[in-house]
Amino acid sequence: MPTITPSLEILRHTFGYEQFRAPQEEVIATLMSGQDALVLMPTGGGKSLCYQIPAISRPGAGVVISPLIALMEDQVNALRQAGVAAAALNSSIQPREIRETEEALRSGQLDLLYIAPERLLQDRTLRLLQQCQVNLFAIDEAHCVSQWGHDFRPEYLQLKVLHERFPAIPRIALTATADPKTRLEIIERLGLQRARIFTRSFDRPNIRYHIHSSSQGARNALLRFIRDHHDGEAGIVYCLSRKRVEEIATWLQAEGLDALPYHAGLSADERRRHQQRFQRDEGVIIVATIAFGMGIDKPNVRFVAHLNLPKSIEAYYQETGRAGRDGLPAEAWMHYGLQDVVQLRQMIQQSEADQQRKQMEGQKLDAMLALCETTQCRRQTLLSYFGETLAQPCGNCDNCLTPPATWDATVAAQKALSAVHRTGQRFGVQYLVDVLLARDDPRIQQWGHHQLRVYGIGKELSANAWRALFRHLLLRGLVEVDSEGHGGLRLSPLSRPILRGEQTLTLRQHDNAQPRKKEKVQEIPASDKALWEDLRQHRRALAQTQGVPPYVIFHDATLMEMLRLRPLSLASLATVPGVGERKLAAYGESFLAILLNHAGRS
Incomplete structure (x- = not known):
C-alpha cells in the first residue's frame, strides 16, 4: 500500500481531494526541501495548492505576494472555510485588523499571509517579517514582472529583495501566462536562476474557442450567443473602451439580463459593489475593460466574450482563462471588426513608447491577428505561441467543429x-x-x-x-x-x-457569428434538476449568512459530484471531491439531509 505523505494527508483532509495532479506533488517536495521553484501552469490547474500545502505543513507561515485585493479576499475566505489560519494585509483592511494580523503572525498563529507587493516592500513590513518565522515566499502572477507584458507592475521589479533579505527561505513564482521570453524575464528579474522549473500544458481543453470577424451585428450576435448557450449563467464581456462598456451593459440590462459595468472610470465603491455581486450572485454578467479580471477566483464563469480585439495572445489567453476554472465546459467567444485593427495599430504608432517597444507590440498584435485569421485548429495555434505542440486538432474550437470555407x-x-x-x-x-x-x-x-x-x-x-x-x-x-x-x-x-x-x-469566407452546434455547455438531466436547484439554493443561503461567495462553500464541480454519486451517509459524502474534514463537519448534515430527502422521493 502506498505511503500517505503529510502533504497528501493535508490534501485529503483539509481540501477534500484524493490525489495530486501533476506536477503538484513534485513542486511541494521541492519547497519542503528548501529549494526555489518556478511554476508555469494554466488557470484552474491547481497552482495555489503548490504553496498552500507546504506553508501549512512547515513550521511558521507562508507569505503570498498577490497583486489584487479581490484575489486575496477569495483565497483567505476559501482557506478559512477549510480550517486554515489565513489572513491578508492590504489597503482595504482597517488599522485594528492590521494590528491583529501582525500580532497573529508574530505569535505563530497564521499558516498563510496574503500581502500586496506595495505593502511588502515597505521597510516596516520587511522588518516585521524578519521578526517572524516565514517558511516560504510565493510570488503569484509572476508575469507581472515583465516590462514587455500586458500586466506589468513596477513593484514586481523590486521583489528580488526577498532573495537578498531572506536567502534561506524558499521562493515559488507562479504564472498561467508566460511565453518563452517572459519566462526568462521572470528568472532574471526575480533571481530564480537556481530554481527548479515546472511546466504543465497550457491547454484548457474544457474551453471552446470561437472567433468571428464582421463589420456589423456585434450586439445581436452577443445576445444570441448568451441566450442560446448561457442563459442564466455567469460570464464576462470585455470591451476596449469605458464608453462601450457602459453602452453594452445598459443594452444587456434593457434586454432583461443581469449585467453590470466595470471600468476604471467608476468610483472605487461602485467597482467593489459590482465585483461583489458578480462573485456572490448566480448568473451575473460583468461588462468590463481589462481593468477587471486578473486574480478573479470565481470558478463557475461559463463564458468570456470579447467585443473588441485583444492586444496580444497573452492578454487573450489570460482573459479567456477566467472561464471554466472549475474544469467544467466553458466558452471563449469573440466578435471583432476592421475598426479594432485600425484602432490598435494607431494606438501603437501614436504611443510615446520607443521604437523597440512599438515594434514588439506590433509583433504581438500580428500574432493575435494570425490566431483570428487561421483556418487551422485555434488551440494548436494558441499553444504553439507558448512553445507547446498539440499533435492533433482539438475538436473543440469553431474551426474544428465547422471547418471554414x-x-x-x-x-x-x-x-x-x-x-x-x-x-x-x-x-x-x-x-x-x-x-x-x-x-x-x-x-x-x-x-x-x-x-x-x-x-x-x-x-x-x-x-x-x-x-x-x-x-x-x-x-x-x-x-x-x-x-x-x-x-x-x-x-x-x-x-x-x-x-x-x-x-x-x-x-x-465570411462565417456565421454563432457556433453551429447549439448546446448548453452544462446540461443537467431533467430528473436531476430539482436536486441540483435545492443544493444550489442551500449553498446560496449558507453563503449569504456568512457574507462569502457561494463557491467558497462548495464549487459547482463538487455539487455536480454530489449529484452524480448521490451519497447517503456522512462517510460517503466525505469521499466527494472538494469536501474536506472541516466542510464535512460544518455542512455535511445539512447537505446530506437534502440528498436523503430526494432519495426518499425517487
Whole structure:
C-alpha cells in the first residue's frame, strides 16, 4: 500500500481531494526541501495548492505576494472555510485588523499571509517579517514582472529583495501566462536562476474557442450567443473602451439580463459593489475593460466574450482563462471588426513608447491577428505561441467543429490594392469601397477618381465582402494605416508580390457569428434538476449568512459530484471531491439531509 505523505494527508483532509495532479506533488517536495521553484501552469490547474500545502505543513507561515485585493479576499475566505489560519494585509483592511494580523503572525498563529507587493516592500513590513518565522515566499502572477507584458507592475521589479533579505527561505513564482521570453524575464528579474522549473500544458481543453470577424451585428450576435448557450449563467464581456462598456451593459440590462459595468472610470465603491455581486450572485454578467479580471477566483464563469480585439495572445489567453476554472465546459467567444485593427495599430504608432517597444507590440498584435485569421485548429495555434505542440486538432474550437470555407482572393486583392495605390494612398476603407463599386459620391467626382481604371471594377462583390477583404489585407500586413494622416490606407512592401501576380492569396469566407452546434455547455438531466436547484439554493443561503461567495462553500464541480454519486451517509459524502474534514463537519448534515430527502422521493 502506498505511503500517505503529510502533504497528501493535508490534501485529503483539509481540501477534500484524493490525489495530486501533476506536477503538484513534485513542486511541494521541492519547497519542503528548501529549494526555489518556478511554476508555469494554466488557470484552474491547481497552482495555489503548490504553496498552500507546504506553508501549512512547515513550521511558521507562508507569505503570498498577490497583486489584487479581490484575489486575496477569495483565497483567505476559501482557506478559512477549510480550517486554515489565513489572513491578508492590504489597503482595504482597517488599522485594528492590521494590528491583529501582525500580532497573529508574530505569535505563530497564521499558516498563510496574503500581502500586496506595495505593502511588502515597505521597510516596516520587511522588518516585521524578519521578526517572524516565514517558511516560504510565493510570488503569484509572476508575469507581472515583465516590462514587455500586458500586466506589468513596477513593484514586481523590486521583489528580488526577498532573495537578498531572506536567502534561506524558499521562493515559488507562479504564472498561467508566460511565453518563452517572459519566462526568462521572470528568472532574471526575480533571481530564480537556481530554481527548479515546472511546466504543465497550457491547454484548457474544457474551453471552446470561437472567433468571428464582421463589420456589423456585434450586439445581436452577443445576445444570441448568451441566450442560446448561457442563459442564466455567469460570464464576462470585455470591451476596449469605458464608453462601450457602459453602452453594452445598459443594452444587456434593457434586454432583461443581469449585467453590470466595470471600468476604471467608476468610483472605487461602485467597482467593489459590482465585483461583489458578480462573485456572490448566480448568473451575473460583468461588462468590463481589462481593468477587471486578473486574480478573479470565481470558478463557475461559463463564458468570456470579447467585443473588441485583444492586444496580444497573452492578454487573450489570460482573459479567456477566467472561464471554466472549475474544469467544467466553458466558452471563449469573440466578435471583432476592421475598426479594432485600425484602432490598435494607431494606438501603437501614436504611443510615446520607443521604437523597440512599438515594434514588439506590433509583433504581438500580428500574432493575435494570425490566431483570428487561421483556418487551422485555434488551440494548436494558441499553444504553439507558448512553445507547446498539440499533435492533433482539438475538436473543440469553431474551426474544428465547422471547418471554414476558403476562396481564392488573389484577383480581388489586386483590385483592392490597386484602388489604394491609384487614389493616392490616403483614403479609408469606406471611400475605397465606394470607388470599387462606382457609387455616387460627390467626393469621388471632386477628386476625379471616377476617371480611374479602378472605378467600378469591383461590382462582383458586395460592400460587406469588400470591407471584409480590406480587413484581411490589414490582418496580413499587405496594407497599413497612415497614423500621421486621417487613418487612410497605404501599401506595405508585402503587397508587391500580390500586385505582380507572384503570390496568391487564399482567405476564409465570411462565417456565421454563432457556433453551429447549439448546446448548453452544462446540461443537467431533467430528473436531476430539482436536486441540483435545492443544493444550489442551500449553498446560496449558507453563503449569504456568512457574507462569502457561494463557491467558497462548495464549487459547482463538487455539487455536480454530489449529484452524480448521490451519497447517503456522512462517510460517503466525505469521499466527494472538494469536501474536506472541516466542510464535512460544518455542512455535511445539512447537505446530506437534502440528498436523503430526494432519495426518499425517487
